[in-house]
Amino acid sequence: MSSQLLELYVFVLAAFTGYMVISRVPALLHTPLMAATNAIAGISLVGSLIAAGAAQNRVATILGFVAVVAATSNIVGGFIIVDRMLKMFKREDKKK
Amino acid sequence: MxxxxxxxxxxxxxxxxxxxxxxxxxxxxxxxxxxxxxxxxxxxxxxxxxxxxxxxxxxxxxxxxxxxxxxxxxxxxVPMTAMPQRIALSLTLSALAATLVGVAEYYTRMANGTPPDRVTMTALGFEIMLGCITVAGTIVAAGKLQEWLPSKPLTYKGQNLLNGLVFLFIVVLLVTVISNPTKQWAFYTMIGASLLFGVMLVLPIGGADMPVVVALLNSYSGLASCATGFAIGNVILIISGSLDGSSGFILSVLMSKAMNRSFTNVLFGAFGSEVKAGPKSSAGMTVHSIGVEDAAIQLAYAQLVIIIPGYGMAVAQAQHAVRELAEVIEKRGGEVKFAVHPVAGRMPGHMNVLLAEANVPYDRLYEMDEINGEFDRADVALVIGANDVVNPAARNDKSSPIYGMPILNADHAKSVIVLKRGMSAGFAGIENELFYDKKTSMLFGDAKASLTGLLAEIKNV
CATH class of the missing domain: 1.10.287 (Helix Hairpins)
Structure with missing residues (x-):
């Protein structure tokens, strides 16, 4: 089986898993969910690191560098903000 | 190893x-x-x-x-009230990173004289297209949410036709560059055209439809990451991208359902753009305006108060005052519940986050289906800056643009108090007959100021 076909397998199964897991997140937590998946989408840092560090040509290095900045700030800011948000959700009995 | x-x-x-x-x-x-x-x-x-x-x-x-x-x-x-634009901006960043990686990959391959094969080019093409649409679209969305750009829909004659033509142009470029990956002009023109299309796609969309659009762009940015994964042969990008994509997809479907509208309608309908005079005009109907003192008395003696927050609460940053009001009512022996409509605010779950920030325990926040049966025994439904989500026209006026949208049954409560800035129509530009109902009292003014007034008065009752 070609590697591209394998990648297609991974894609379909991951999308399916994502659908099953995420459709069970309650409306209460939909904003943290968006923030969380956005922070996880900062994974494009992985591609950016390779582009910035492979020393292929100057254009790729600079584009990669900008991508690293964008993805890193998204990851750092994203995970901090999700944590801040989730920290706020409290149950009633704590107050008593 | x-x-x-x-x-x-x-x-x-x-x-x-x-x-x-x-x-x-x-x-x-x-x-x-x-x-x-x-x-x-x-x-x-x-x-x-x-x-x-x-x-x-x-x-x-x-x-x-x-x-x-x-x-x-x-x-x-970043304050919690700025969360919708913050989310839009983080979509911009992740889509930007994915797009730049794609451009760098294409540039490097061309410079090295090893143009990508068609399968890789397909992935790269989709990545660039979706990535650029997301980058431009989310910047416009963030601008609208921050009110740097007018949040009203921007429409003009022939808009859908022009958008359609630009999209067709993008498709032609995409097909061109896939069938012959060495055609660099097509690749780079596609970047420009996709950025333009992203702007054109979001400009005609108004503030209240933002939840759907932000969710939709979220799924585009996920798919763009996926495509990056295919292009550079990286599995973790494919997995994370598809997780992000499915979350965006699920949310946009949920949001459209909560407004009883289809995707295409949100994207191409430009809700509330033409001022539909409203099938029922307000002529001849009068509203019953109420002072802070009277409203305070109603709330003070109520046994069950259901609070319905809307975007107005977020704008006035009144969530802390709302929580204080709820506490005061409870101290007097009343019960307070919060009814949260799925599309209240400017992003999925917006109201929940704001109320959580104000320390309202989450077991007090009820979803529409859980709470709708309880309005019949509520003494007061307190509507704070919400409008279309409590408009009974959605239930009984077939000619209304929001007919069929599930709403909160505020009109079933024994009395309704509406906190509202003025009598302007809601986002959808439709009159709300709830405001003219005999049992409805309108408390005009800034939500936060009114709530502070109510708090002081209730303590005196």
């Missing part, structure tokens, strides 16, 4: 991401879950840094340092 380690780190990251999202289904476990996801991210980054194609770490270190300097205040300083 090194390769096995890298793949292992990606596998660990994928498992941790999925576990983290799984724990997000429960509010008490969610925080722990996201910490797991952050650990997963760290695994993936460390694994990648070991990649043998990376030979020069200077730009990487610089980029990461700069990213942390920018990202840290973006996480710690």
């Amino acid at each position: 090194r390769d096995t380690f890298i793949q292992g780190s990606y596998l660990a990251a994928s498992v941790l991401f999925i576990l983290g999202l799984r724990m997000l289904t429960r509010p008490d476990k969610a925080r722990r879950g996201m910490q797991l996801a952050a650990v997963g991210m760290l695994c993936a980054i460390v694994g990648t840094l070991l990649n043998h194609t990376i030979v020069d770490y200077r730009w990487i270190v610089g980029g990461i340092v700069l990213g942390v300097i920018i990202g840290y205040p973006m996480g710690t300083r």
Whole structure:
């Protein structure tokens, strides 16, 4: 089986898993969910690191560098903000 | 050996991401879950840094340092009320990163004289198209949410036709560059056209439809990451991208359903753009305006008060005053519940986050289906800056543009108090007959000021 076909397998199964897991997140937590998946989408840092560090040509290095900045700030800011948000959700009995 | 380690780190990251999202289904476990996801991210980054194609770490270190300097205040300083535009902006960043990686990959391959094959080019093409649409679209969306751009829909004659033509142009370019990957002009023109299309797509969309659009762009940015994964042969990008994509997809479907509208209608309908005079005009109907004192008395003696927050509460930053009011009513022996409509506010779950910030325990927040049966025994439904989500026209006026949209049954309560700035129509530009109902009293003014007044008065009752 070609590697591209394998990648297609991974894609379909991951999308399916994502659908099953995420459709069970309650409306209460939909904003943290968006923030969380956005922070996880900062994974494009992985591609950016390779582009910035492979020393292929100057254009790729600079584009990669900008991508690293964008993805890193998204990851750092994203995970901090999700944590801040989730920290706020409290149950009633704590107050008593 | 090194390769096995890298793949292992990606596998660990994928498992941790999925576990983290799984724990997000429960509010008490969610925080722990996201910490797991952050650990997963760290695994993936460390694994990648070991990649043998990376030979020069200077730009990487610089980029990461700069990213942390920018990202840290973006996480710690942004107020909860600015969350919708913050989310839009983080979509911009992730789509930007994915797009730039794609451009760098294409440029490098062309410069090295090894143009991508058609399969890779297909992935690259989709990545660039979706990435650029998301980057431009989310910038416009963030601008509208921050009110740097007018949040009203911007429409003109022939808009849909022009948008359609631009999209067709993009498709032609995409097909051209896939069938012959060496046609660089098509690739670079497609970048420009997709950016333009992103702007044109979001401009005609108004503030209240933002939840759907932001969710939709979220799924585009996920798909763009996926396509990057296919283009550079990286599995972790495919997995994370499809997780992001499915979350955006699920949310946009839920949001459209909650407005009883289809995707195409949200994207091409430009809701509320033409001022539909409203099938029922307000002529001849009168509203019953009420003072703070009278409203305070009603609330003070109510046994069950259901509070319906809307975008007006967010604008006035009144969530803390709302919580104080609820506490005062409870001290007097009344019961207070919060009814949250799925599309209240400007993003999915907007009201929940604001109320949580004000320390309202989450077991007091009820979803539409849970609470709708309880309005019949509520003494007061207190509507704070919400409008279309309580408009009975959605239920009984077939000619209304919002007919069929599920609403909160505020009109079933024994009395209704509406906190509202003025008598302007709601976002959809439709008159709300609830405001003219005999049992409805309107308390005009800024939501926060009115609530502060109510608080002082109730203490005196």
